[in-house]
Amino acid sequence: MFADYSAAELTSIFAMQGFAGLSLFSVFVLMALGLAIIFGQMGVINMAHGEFMILGAYVTWLTSGFFSSHLPGLFAAYFPVAILLAFLASALLGGAVEWLLIRHLYKRPLDTLLATWGLSLILQQAYRSIFGAREVGVRMPDWMMGSYAITDMIEVPINGLFVMGISLLTALGVYLLMYRSTWGRKVRAVVQNRPMAGAVGINTQQVDRVTFALGCGIAGIAGSAFTMIGSTGPTAGQLYIVDTFLVVVFGGAQSLLGTIASAFTISQAQSTMEFFLSGSMAKVYTLLVVVGILMVRPQGLFASRIRH
Amino acid sequence: MTALRNLFSGREVLYFLLLAVLLVVVLPLALDAFRLNLTGKYLTFAFVALGLVLCWGYGGVLSLGQGVFFGLGGYCMAMFLKLEASDMASTARQTTPGIPDFMDWNQVTELPWFWEPFHSLTFTLLAVLVVPAVFAFVIGFAMFKRRVGGVYFAIITQAIATILTILIIGQQGYTGGANGMTDLRTLLGWDIRTDDAKQILYFLCVFLLLLCLVLAHLILRSKFGRILVAMRDREDRVRFSGYDVSGFKIFVFCLAGVFSAIGGAMFTLQVGFMSPSFVGIVPSIEMVIFCAVGGRLSLLGAVYGALIVNLAKTSFSESFPELWLYAMGALFIAVVLAFPNGLAGLYSRYLEPLLDRGWANVRSRAVAVPPAQEKTS
Numbered sequence: 001m002f003a004d005y006s007a008a009e010l011t012s013i014f015a016m017q018g019f020a021g022l023s024l025f026s027v028f029v030l031m032a033l034g035l036a037i038i039f040g041q042m043g044v045i046n047m048a049h050g051e052f053m054i055l056g057a058y059v060t061w062l063t064s065g066f067f068s069s070h071l072p073g074l075f076a077a078y079f080p081v082a083i084l085l086a087f088l089a090s091a092l093l094g095g096a097v098e099w100l101l102i103r104h105l106y107k108r109p110l111d112t113l114l115a116t117w118g119l120s121l122i123l124q125q126a127y128r129s130i131f132g133a134r135e136v137g138v139r140m141p142d143w144m145m146g147s148y149a150i151t152d153m154i155e156v157p158i159n160g161l162f163v164m165g166i167s168l169l170t171a172l173g174v175y176l177l178m179y180r181s182t183w184g185r186k187v188r189a190v191v192q193n194r195p196m197a198g199a200v201g202i203n204t205q206q207v208d209r210v211t212f213a214l215g216c217g218i219a220g221i222a223g224s225a226f227t228m229i230g231s232t233g234p235t236a237g238q239l240y241i242v243d244t245f246l247v248v249v250f251g252g253a254q255s256l257l258g259t260i261a262s263a264f265t266i267s268q269a270q271s272t273m274e275f276f277l278s279g280s281m282a283k284v285y286t287l288l289v290v291v292g293i294l295m296v297r298p299q300g301l302f303a304s305r306i307r308h
Numbered sequence: 309m310t311a312l313r314n315l316f317s318g319r320e321v322l323y324f325l326l327l328a329v330l331l332v333v334v335l336p337l338a339l340d341a342f343r344l345n346l347t348g349k350y351l352t353f354a355f356v357a358l359g360l361v362l363c364w365g366y367g368g369v370l371s372l373g374q375g376v377f378f379g380l381g382g383y384c385m386a387m388f389l390k391l392e393a394s395d396m397a398s399t400a401r402q403t404t405p406g407i408p409d410f411m412d413w414n415q416v417t418e419l420p421w422f423w424e425p426f427h428s429l430t431f432t433l434l435a436v437l438v439v440p441a442v443f444a445f446v447i448g449f450a451m452f453k454r455r456v457g458g459v460y461f462a463i464i465t466q467a468i469a470t471i472l473t474i475l476i477i478g479q480q481g482y483t484g485g486a487n488g489m490t491d492l493r494t495l496l497g498w499d500i501r502t503d504d505a506k507q508i509l510y511f512l513c514v515f516l517l518l519l520c521l522v523l524a525h526l527i528l529r530s531k532f533g534r535i536l537v538a539m540r541d542r543e544d545r546v547r548f549s550g551y552d553v554s555g556f557k558i559f560v561f562c563l564a565g566v567f568s569a570i571g572g573a574m575f576t577l578q579v580g581f582m583s584p585s586f587v588g589i590v591p592s593i594e595m596v597i598f599c600a601v602g603g604r605l606s607l608l609g610a611v612y613g614a615l616i617v618n619l620a621k622t623s624f625s626e627s628f629p630e631l632w633l634y635a636m637g638a639l640f641i642a643v644v645l646a647f648p649n650g651l652a653g654l655y656s657r658y659l660e661p662l663l664d665r666g667w668a669n670v671r672s673r674a675v676a677v678p679p680a681q682e683k684t685s
Contacts, residue, residue: 045459104645109459110370111644114600117593118640125633242470242589245463280478287471291464295450298460 013275021271023160023229026167028263030222031240032247033174036259038215039248041191042208044102045113048120049244050237052094052216055123056086056223057232058131064138076141079224083166086224087217094216098209106208120238127234135233159228166225170218175256177214187211246290251300258302266290316525324521327608331514341503348510348578350618351517352378355571357599357610358520359564364596365604366528367560368540369457373465374568374595376472377440379587381569383476383483384439386582387423388432389492389500390484409491414481423482429496436573437566444565445558452554452561457543466589473588488583492576500577513574517611520567524607527563536560568595597636600643603652612651 005013031053038046046052063082067075097119105112140159147157178184189197190207198204226232247266251258266286273282294300316324335347356374364370394408402412407419425431447468451461476483484490492500499505527533539546539553547553576582585591594617602613617639624632647654 043459045462101641101645108644110364110462111648113370113372113459113462114593114596115641115644118637118644120637121633121640122637125630125637128633129630238590242463242466246467249460249463278478280474284471284475284478287467287474291467291471294460294464295454295456298451298454298456 014272017272017275018268019156019160020274021268022164023157024271025264025267026160026163027222027226027229027240028244028247028267029167029260030170030225031219031244032251032259032263033171033256034215034218034222035244035248036251036256037174037178037218038212039245040255040259041187041211042106043109044106044212045109045116045245046212046215047113047116047241048097048123049216049219050239050241051120051123051127052090052219052237053223053226053240054127054232054234054237055090055093056220057227057236058127058136058223059086059089059220060224060227061136061138061232068139076143079141083221083224086220088220090220090223091213091217094219095209095213097216098212102212103205103208120241124234124238131234133234135231135236137231138227140228163225163228166221170221171256171260174218178256183207183210243287246287246294249300250290250294252302255300255302258300262301320525323608324518324525327521327611328518331518332511336507336510341506344510345506345578346622347615348506348513349575350615351510351513351611352571352575352578353595353598353618354517354611354614355520355574356568356595357602357614358517358524358607359567360596360599361602361604361607361610362524362527362536362567363560363564364599365606366533366536366540367557368543369557369561370462370596371465371561371564372462372589372592372596373469374564375587375589375592376465376469377444377565377568378572378575378591378595379472379476379582379584380440380443381436381572382576382582382586383489383572384426384432384435384569385573385576386489386492387426388429389495389576390489391423391426392495393491393493408484408489410484410487410489411481416481420482436569440565440569441562444562448558448561449554452557455554457557466592469587469589469592473584476584476587484583486584488581488585490581490583492580495577501580506578509574509578513578516570516574520570521607521611524567528607532556532559594636597640597643599650601639601650603650603655605649606652609650609652616651 031049034052035046035049038044038049060079060082063085064075064078067078067081071078101115101119102112105115143158148161176184178187186197186202186207189200189202190204194204197207223232226236230236243266247263248259250266251260251262269289270282270286273285277285331351336344339347356378359377360371360374390408394406396406399405399407399409399412402409404412404417407416411419426435447465451457451464456464477486479485494500500509528536535546535551535556539551539556543553572582572586575586598614598617599610600613601617602609602611620635621632624635643650
């Protein structure tokens with residue numbers, strides 16, 4: 001399959017596909033970070049994670065609409081506002097869901113899975129009723145359009161760079177929060193030993209709620225970033241949920257580094273293969289390899305050494 | 309006789325007979341041919357729900373990929389029927405006569421090797437049972453031997469369902485793609501599209517379902533059933549007592565897979581097509597809700613659950629398509645939060661004590677009446 005291309009062309013193909021993979025990687029990282037926090041730290045399977053992401057996307061879409069009709073002068077700068085709003089909206093909804101639903105089910109992880117699946121169905125239909133079944137696209141500010149030419153054969157789109165920047169910043173933020181702040185230490189304490197953490201005065205219920213809300217909020221940021229590279233529909237979230245869970249499990253559920261590494265591996269493999277095979281077969285092979293590896297090494301790439 | 313009595317309690321026999329009478333006598337008399345066929349279609353999902361009761365309710369292993377086995381069974385059957393429908397006479401106008409129409413549309417010029425054996429009905433029927441069992445064995449062996457369970461197992465089975473769906477849709481020339489295999493006509497020359505044929509297929513489906521119910525009941529009543537429950541509740545204790553936990557899990561997962569595949573094959577026969585929309589994550593999770601609504605610990609409940617949820621789905625989406633997803637979502641949440649043992653749980657908690665009391669009253673009156681009669685005469 002390589003024979004038809006010259007060496008220079010192959011390099012450019014790999015570079016360009018590599019970059020397309022990086023955009024996919026950015027969205028994967030953002031979605032998987034939220035899941036890794038919720039699943040890795042709390043052991044809760046949130047099947048509605050994709051719908052929290054779509055909420056962020058719709059919030060971004062609404063914000064861009066608001067800016068273009070009421071504040072056209074500031075349109076170039078709407079995106080940071082949109083990200084913040086998307087984060088808040090998803091985090092608030094997440095907190096509410098934790099209070100209403102999840103906290104009753106901490107002892108029954110499989111039931112959480114079913115309940116959040118029900119939640120995802122309700123949210124999908126709600127989006128369909130409110131925003132319509134058609135996909136919506138966000139108008140980007142001018143400075144995000146176009147691409148940046150590195151050589152005459154390799155061009156990278158600016159919106160892709162921007163999305164990558166967001167995901168790096170978010171990953172850094174999560175790292176600082178989890179490993180360098182008092183709150184993060186509390187979360188890790190609760191993960192390692194819940195009764196003991198409660199005994200030394202940590203409010204474990206509050207930690208749970210904020211953790212869940214934070215994970216959902218990051219999904220909101222993911223949705224916001226998602227609007228930069230694709231359009232949003234009511235069921236778009238469901239398309240990504242299995243991939244994202246695989247990313248988290250493949251990386252080793254409790255390791256942030258593992259999550260990022262596995263998001264990188266999976267997205268790169270998929271987008272590089274996509275150029276040579278059809279899109280669907282590229283995905284089949286990628287998923288098969290991931291499932292195959294997980295069968296041999298169920299703890300994932302970066303297993304934590306905590307014993308339960 | 310006592311051995312039989314140990315296996316079936318009087319009440320279980322009664323409930324089983326009630327269900328059998330409902331399916332064999334009441335529904336065929338009450339429904340027209342179209343509705344009866346629809347009921348038959350719902351019952352094919354009851355096979356899956358039945359498998360899930362064993363595997364999830366008693367074994368504690370939640371598979372979110374039962375659609376895979378449903379699909380494997382259904383596709384095996386569909387391949388046989390499709391080959392029979394693509395004889396030389398009816399495909400004479402194709403570029404390559406004698407192969408299924410969708411292959412011809414996709415520039416496939418000869419029958420792929422894995423299609424060849426499906427010319428034989430015996431092979432097909434064997435394949436319906438063996439292919440899913442082998443597939444389930446491979447998955448189960450890889451996962452359970454490494455003590456992967458619970459949530460991880462659910463995610464992996466989901467991923468497998470996704471892979472299979474993408475594969476079927478992507479490989480149009482070999483599988484019929486997103487449309488699936490349609491236009492299935494005859495089974496060994498017997499037209500399966502007529503009302504009479506559909507009625508016979510319905511009774512065949514009911515017969516197989518009742519057979520599976522008895523089999524599942526016998527399994528749960530055996531020592532195996534006890535170990536299954538013990539394993540679900542305290543896996544390490546069972547392991548420390550010297551049992552090979554993974555072996556039992558693999559077996560129950562394979563059994564659930566085979567049940568689903570029988571359902572899938574009956575689906576293809578009764579509905580006349582098979583498509584990837586019954587394989588992926590969404591249908592697979594829906595099948596779990598049939599089982600959860602009926603009651604994850606009740607074999608009969610699984611049948612009622614499949615019937616009721618599907619009936620609700622059909623009537624809801626006929627009249628209020630908007631509301632169906634809300635109702636379905638609410639059902640998922642309610643069944644988990646409010647009544648985790650489903651309809652069977654509600655029945656044994658609220659209705660059964662009432663019935664018992666009523667029955668006891670009737671009986672005491674029946675005992676009290678004869679002496680009174682003697683006095684008057």
